[in-house]
Amino acid sequence: MSGRIPAGGVLPPVGLGTWQMWGREASRGVREALGLGYRCIDTATGYRNEQAVGEGIRASGIGREELLIVTKFPEEDAGREHETLSRSLDLLGVEYVDLWLMHGPLDADGSLAVWRRFVEAREEGLARAIGVSNFRPGQVDDLVTRSGVVPAVNQVAFGPRHFDPALAPHHAALGIVVQGHSPFSENDLAHPVLRATAARHRRSVHQILLRWHLEHGVPTVAKAASPAHLAGNLEVGGFTLSPDEVAAIDRIADEGRTGVLS
Numbered sequence: 275m276s277g278r279i280p281a282g283g284v285l286p287p288v289g290l291g292t293w294q295m296w297g298r299e300a301s302r303g304v305r306e307a308l309g310l311g312y313r314c315i316d317t318a319t320g321y322r323n324e325q326a327v328g329e330g331i332r333a334s335g336i337g338r339e340e341l342l343i344v345t346k347f348p349e350e351d352a353g354r355e356h357e358t359l360s361r362s363l364d365l366l367g368v369e370y371v372d373l374w375l376m377h378g379p380l381d382a383d384g385s386l387a388v389w390r391r392f393v394e395a396r397e398e399g400l401a402r403a404i405g406v407s408n409f410r411p412g413q414v415d416d417l418v419t420r421s422g423v424v425p426a427v428n429q430v431a432f433g434p435r436h437f438d439p440a441l442a443p444h445h446a447a448l449g450i451v452v453q454g455h456s457p458f459s460e461n462d463l464a465h466p467v468l469r470a471t472a473a474r475h476r477r478s479v480h481q482i483l484l485r486w487h488l489e490h491g492v493p494t495v496a497k498a499a500s501p502a503h504l505a506g507n508l509e510v511g512g513f514t515l516s517p518d519e520v521a522a523i524d525r526i527a528d529e530g531r532t533g534v535l536s
Contacts, residue, residue: 277451277493279403279426283342283372285453287488288507289314291495293456296323303499304330308341310504316429316455316495317366318346318377319358324365332367343368344495346377346407346429347392352384355391359400374401375429378408385413386420393423405429407455411444418448429453432492433461433483434468434526442490454494457483467522475513482523484510489520 277285290307292300292315300323304315308331317327324345331341343366351358359374374395379385392404405427406414418424428445430436432454445452462468463479472479480496484507487494498504515523 277427277453279373279405279451283403283426285342285427285451285493286312286314287493288312288484288510289316289342289344289453289493289495290504291455291497292317292323292327293321293497295321295326295497295499297326299499300326301330301333303504305333306501307498307504308334308336310501311508312504313340314342314344314495316344318348318375319351319362320346320348320377324362328366328368338368342372344373344375345371346375347388349376349378349380349384349388352380352388355388355395359395363400370399371401373403373405373427375405375407375427376409379406379410379413382413382416382420385417389417389421389423393421403427405450411441414445414448414450424448425450427451427453429455429495431456431460432487432490432494433457434465434486434523435461437524437527439524442492446491452492454487454492457487457494457496459497462526465526467526471515471519471523474519475515477513478506481506481510482515485513485515486520486523489515 290312304327317324345362395401396404403426405425407429409428428450442452468479468482472482496507498507
């Protein structure tokens with residue numbers, strides 16, 4: 275399962291998230307992840323780790339053409355889009371990013387102004403594809419209607435705690451790939467449904483969460499630091515969840531809305 279984006283890019287089932295990874299931990303984690311087979315590396319200006327991520331990429335020895343590098347623009351830097359992207363490229367040590375995302379929405383006019391600068395960056399070849407993050411469907415619709423340019427990706431917290439069954443079909447109708455972020459930190463790893471499902475499959479809860487995303491056709495970026503966790507996150511293609519198991523995990527979102535365990 276993967277998500278195809280413009281300029282020939284494909285989001286793999288699982289990419290490496292680097293939030294709250296800094297310095298040697300970040301550079302080592304990126305290098306080890308690439309050595310294990312990861313090819314999508316996700317960072318952000320706001321993570322303040324782009325230099326360390328770039329060091330890890332160079333240390334891996336993996337060719338640039340094999341990688342899909344994602345960074346995100348902090349919406350509070352509106353008006354400094356070109357300057358911010360140029361600095362990200364310098365810190366990462368690359369001439370372009372494969373995907374540049376607006377990290378969060380502003381008001382409608384503010385998002386539109388930033389988005390126009392994103393389009394310019396794509397046309398200049400500084401970003402091969404552009405997208406958004408943490409946008410609600412209505413905000414996506416407004417941006418597309420007013421700009422005429424469809425984001426390649428909307429990166430959101432898609433996990434069971436936030437699950438909206440209408441979101442992925444809405445985006446697919448527009449040709450937008452949904453990518454899930456924070457599959458572990460945004461969900462209850464001790465939830466009894468997740469633990470029971472993991473026990474049945476002899477898998478970790480982390481692997482169940484990643485597999486659930488893929489059952490919905492949603493690739494993810496997942497943070498991991500240890501070699502064992504990095505490797506485990508890639509081992510989600512060797513099993514599937516039954517429709518009943520997927521539905522049971524889907525219903526976790528209803529608990530947050532009702533306050534009642536199902």
